[in-house]
Amino acid sequence: MALKHFPLPDVGEGLREAEILGWRVQPGDTVTVNQVIVEIETAKASVELPCPWAGTVRELLVEPGQTIEVGSPIVTIDLAGTAEDAAPEAAEAGPGKIGEESNGRVATLVGYGPRTASAKRRPRKGRAGAEPAAVQVPQARVPAVEVAPERAVPAPEPVVAVQQGGYVPLAKPPVRKLAKDLGVDLHALIGSGSGGVITREDVQSAAGGAATGLTRGVAEAPAGRERRVPVKGVRKATAQAMLESAFTAPHVTEFLTVDVTPMMELREHLKSQPEFHGVKITPLAFAAKAVCLAVRRTPDVNATWDEPAGEIVYKDYVHLGIAAATPRGLVVPKVRDADRMSLKELAESLEQLAITARDGKTTPAEMVGGTITISNVGVFGVDTGTPILNPGESAILALGAIRDMPWVVDGQVVPRKVCQLALSFDHRVVDGQQGSQFLADVGSLLANPSMAITY
Known part of the structure; x- marks a missing residue:
């Protein structure tokens, strides 16, 4: 008999912990290499973990709903009678599989995890006299631990x-x-x-x-009128990111009210064109295209403040983040190289992005590396707001609801389609003039889409 513990891996984002959502196997089940055995929820997304070995499930070490640190064992696999039991060397993870090392880093589910480094573990609250101890940060994958048959597996903490x-x-x-x-x-x-x-x-x-x-003398609350929900997963990550952003980057927010009647008329016209048949063209798609075009004239809004290096990093590409409300909380998946896409391609990408997010299938890799973000609060009937920057980005645009409102056109008050925009930007990177120009450019493109040919 050869038993191995499968440790919780880092799925590629340097995360420290994850929650076990549900097991796909039970003790006694036979598993094959790369068979999905468990679903976990990280601070970024839900992820299905494959088993790196073939064998028999001996014991599930973590119950659904439990949150554990990366590197902690989650399941014991019996390799008896498998190819790895006979020749362990031959069954090691191949190129691109979990566990492969390259340049001091270890392969994870998506890319390579962080390099091994020494760090201080924060003292656990609630234990008097506890002192921080120097520990080794878990690698993206901790080497499997051989367990003798007669030794019992210790109960999880x-x-x-x-x-x-x-x-x-x-x-x-x-x-x-x-x-x-x-x-x-x-x-x-x-x-x-x-x-x-x-x-x-x-x-x-x-x-x-x-x-x-x-x-413990806790104040009694009326029965059934309060409930407690642990802060974890996406909600915990969102809270930490927003707190970090709000108290790190000096936010400035500017507002602009725009007559988008020409944009809405163009939208109706495009619906009748054969090349747009079956394509869901939304105001968000127009806003996304306008942002990508406006970035060309104001690249500062697409830059990043690098505090350790003392540099501003200008991006010659637009990885457009789209804030999406899902049952798991707020996520911000990215449209890669959005600036290279046509309006039709953007519309198709946004629709697929929304479907994936609603289904909870957005991967951690799809939510990192953004350069600028749009928050479409208009879908909730909200006019505008003061959006908070995503960490690492310098601008975020809030797109408000489009309403019929009185508007002055050629000296006459007429009903028009009107929308409010709000742009928050990092004042370390973007000056007031630059932020104002970018917001005015986006508004101009939405108010008069024909201006796009001048960019």
């Missing part, structure tokens, strides 16, 4: 979630599941186990109404 009050409930996954099934709030209990660990008996006592002496 209990999940701990730091709450606003600073209290950390210590409980193993089975106890957490029991508490969830019985409707018991672990944050209101003091564990009777060693080191304050909450036991099954503690949960059962609380569920039976005998936990009067064990509660």
Whole structure:
């Protein structure tokens, strides 16, 4: 018998942790190389993980819903009777597969993970006297650990979630599941186990109404009128990114109200053209094209502030981010080389991007490397807002709802299609004149699409 632990890999973005969403296999199942065995949720997206070996599933070490660090073992595979058991060297991951090293980096599910580096682990809250210890940051893939047949696999460390009050409930996954099934709030209990660990008996006592002496004195809330949702996954990543952006880049936001009646008329005309048959042409597609054209005249909005290097990095390409609301939260997938696309190609790419995002199939690789972003708040009937920059970018455009409004044309008040735009930009990179010119150019292109031939 040859047992191996499969450690949680870094899926290519230098992430530190992920949540187990669900297992595709159970103990006793036979698996093949690259067979999908588990679905995880990172701070970027949900990802299906393949098994790097063939064999039999011996034990699932992590329960669905548990969040663990990269490098932690998640499943034990029995390689007995497989080709790898007979010749381990022959079954190592091939080129491009998980585990291959190149220039000091290790292959992951998408590209290569970060280089190995030493770092300080933050002290875990809630444990008095705990001191930070120097640890080795997990590699993108930790080498498999051989386990002797007679040695039991250690139980995974209990999940701990730091709450606003600073209290950390210590409980193993089975106890957490029991508490969830019985409707018991672990944050209101003091564990009777060693080191304050909450036991099954503690949960059962609380569920039976005998936990009067064990509660932590949390203010009672009316039954059924409050609920707690752990901050994790996309929501956690979004919060961290927005906090970092808001307090790192000096934001400036400018607004512009535009008569987009000519754009809407052109949209209706294009619908009747054979080459646009079946293509969903939206105002967002026109805005995307306008942004790509306007970037040519104001490249600063498409640049990046590199603080460590003390440089401004100008991009000769546009990887256009599109903020998309999904059941998992806000994601910003990118349209690569959007500046090289025609209006039709942009429209098709945006439609496919939206479908992929709604289905939760956007990969981590599709959400990095953006240069400028559009947030289409108009789809929610919102006129405008003050969007926050995505970290690493210097500008974001909010596209408001298109409404019928009175407008002065040739001295006469007439009903027109009107839209509000808002541009937020990093004032370290973009001056007021540059930001104003870019916003005016986008508005001009939407108000009069024929201006595109002058760019």
